Structure formats: C-alpha cells, structure tokens
Amino acid sequence: MTPEHANTHERAIRDQFSRQAAGFAVAPELHADGIVALVVEAAKPQAVDRAIDLACGPGTVACALAQRVQHVVGLDRGLARRQNVNNVEWRAGDVYQTPYAGGSFNIVTCRFAFHHFEKPALAFAEMVRLVATGGRVVLCDGLASEEPDKAEAFNAMERRRDPSTVEFRTLPYLRGLFEAAGLGDPQVQRFDVSYLASDLVARSFPVDNDRAGLLAMIEATVAGDKMDVGAHWTPEGVRFAFRSAVLSAVKPD
Numbered sequence: 001m002t003p004e005h006a007n008t009h010e011r012a013i014r015d016q017f018s019r020q021a022a023g024f025a026v027a028p029e030l031h032a033d034g035i036v037a038l039v040v041e042a043a044k045p046q047a048v049d050r051a052i053d054l055a056c057g058p059g060t061v062a063c064a065l066a067q068r069v070q071h072v073v074g075l076d077r078g079l080a081r082r083q084n085v086n087n088v089e090w091r092a093g094d095v096y097q098t099p100y101a102g103g104s105f106n107i108v109t110c111r112f113a114f115h116h117f118e119k120p121a122l123a124f125a126e127m128v129r130l131v132a133t134g135g136r137v138v139l140c141d142g143l144a145s146e147e148p149d150k151a152e153a154f155n156a157m158e159r160r161r162d163p164s165t166v167e168f169r170t171l172p173y174l175r176g177l178f179e180a181a182g183l184g185d186p187q188v189q190r191f192d193v194s195y196l197a198s199d200l201v202a203r204s205f206p207v208d209n210d211r212a213g214l215l216a217m218i219e220a221t222v223a224g225d226k227m228d229v230g231a232h233w234t235p236e237g238v239r240f241a242f243r244s245a246v247l248s249a250v251k252p253d
C-alpha cells in the first residue's frame with residue numbers, strides 16, 4: 001500500500017464514520033440488546049474486570065460491558081459523540097498503537113471493525129498484547145462467503161455501499177488469527193444480522209451517492225444468492241443478512 005493510498009483510506013474511514021455515527025447508533029439491527037449481548041457474554045465479564053473495546057464507534061458494546069465490569073475504555077479514531085457513563089473512559093486512538101502497557105485489561109473486544117482494517121493481524125496482535133493472561137479476547141465481525149466468487153461479490157457491494165470497507169474476511173481467516181497468535185482454536189458463535197436492503201441503502205453513503213444503483217446491484221444478486229447472504233424477495237423488497245460471528249478465547253499463561 002502506498003502512503004497516498006493509506007491517506008485516502010484513512011480519509012474514507014473518517015468521512016464515513018463522521019456521517020454514519022448517528023445512524024449507526026440507532027440502527028436497531030446491529031445495536032439491539034440481543035446482538036450486543038453476544039459479545040458481552042463471550043467476554044465472560046466479572047465485576048473486578050478492566051475492559052477495552054477497540055474501534056468502539058458509538059460505544060454500544062463499551063456501555064453494555066460497563067454494566068458488568070469495574071472500568072471500560074472505549075477507543076476509536078472517530079469523533080462521534082458518546083454517552084457519559086461513570087465507569088467508561090472514551091479515548092481517541094488507533095487500534096494499531098494504543099497507549100496502554102501490555103496486560104492492562106482482562107477483556108479486549110472489537111466488534112464490526114476488522115473489515116475496515118488494512119492490517120488485521122497487526123490489530124489482532126495489539127488486542128492480544130493488551131490482554132492479561134487469563135483474560136478474554138473477543139473479536140466479532142461480518143463474514144465473507146467461503147466461496148471466493150460470492151465473497152468477492154459481497155465485498156464489491158460493501159465497498160460501494162461503504163467505501164471505508166477494506167474486506168470482509170472468511171470465518172477460517174478469522175479463526176486463523178487466533179491460532180497464529182497462540183490462542184488456539186477460538187469458541188465461535190455464528191449469527192445473522194438481517195436487513196431490508198432498501199432500509200440499509202437509505203442509511204448508507206455509497207460511492208457517488210448512488211443509492212438507486214446500489215439497491216439495483218443488491219437486487220441483481222438475489223437469483224442464485226450471488227453474495228451468499230440469504231438474499232430473497234419479500235413484499236417489502238429484498239432482505240439479506242450479514243453473516244457474522246463472535247470468536248473468543250482466553251489468553252493462556
């Protein structure tokens with residue numbers, strides 16, 4: 001990646017998230033209690049724990065964790081306004097280089113952000129560095145199909161819908177991050193986040209602001225489910241799901 005490309009990517013991320021923050025925070029699909037709880041429960045929170053949620057966005061996961069642990073840091077490079085909660089500290093920062101000593105936290109989470117990372121292994125190494133032995137590492141993200149053509153079709157759609165997307169990876173790829181970091185085979189809980197395509201498109205800021213083109217692109221994938229997202233027609237329009245997973249492991253001694 002050239003420095004110019006890196007700068008363009010950073011601008012795309014900041015641009016998307018300053019515009020998306022409000023809509024994202026109220027998107028019931030992704031911020032519903034039951035969906036957020038999948039990450040919280042995988043972290044096995046204890047009252048004495050210190051937790052950090054990396055790339056916290058609007059802070060839904062950080063605030064949910066805060067109800068169960070002593071202290072939470074929510075870190076993001078974005079500038080979204082976030083809720084004031086007593087035991088949550090909001091920090092501006094980059095996931096690749098956080099200002100904390102190794103082993104500072106018992107819980108390190110990162111939800112729906114790895115597809116924005118150019119260097120997922122580096123981001124994951126930082127998660128593992130931050131967690132103390134016996135602590136929990138929890139990674140949650142959308143998944144690309146294990147069929148390469150369908151993965152590429154889904155990623156092409158997502159990059160058009162949200163130009164700050166780098167790539168959704170497959171479940172085996174995300175599992176591999178845990179294994180390569182010495183955490184062994186993670187526990188995996190799969191789930192779907194279902195969207196009415198027209199609702200999602202209306203809340204998005206696609207390339208060239210071309211919402212009609214984006215919706216047509218999604219509709220064109222229904223026959224044969226070309227993105228492997230369970231796309232189907234309903235009376236309200238096309239519905240499809242972000243295939244997703246929560247992967248978690250304990251950092252060994």
Ligand SMILES: C[S@@+](CC[C@H](N)C(=O)[O-])C[C@H]1O[C@@H](n2cnc3c(N)ncnc32)[C@H](O)[C@@H]1O
Nearest residue numbers: 017055056057076077078094095111112113116
């Ligand atoms: C789709 S949002 C997810 C927000 C939140 N984790 C959630 O689940 O609601 C992705 C977030 O990743 C953040 N992000 C992307 N790259 C980052 C980086 N290198 N360092 C810190 N935050 C980053 C963006 O600012 C954005 O808030």
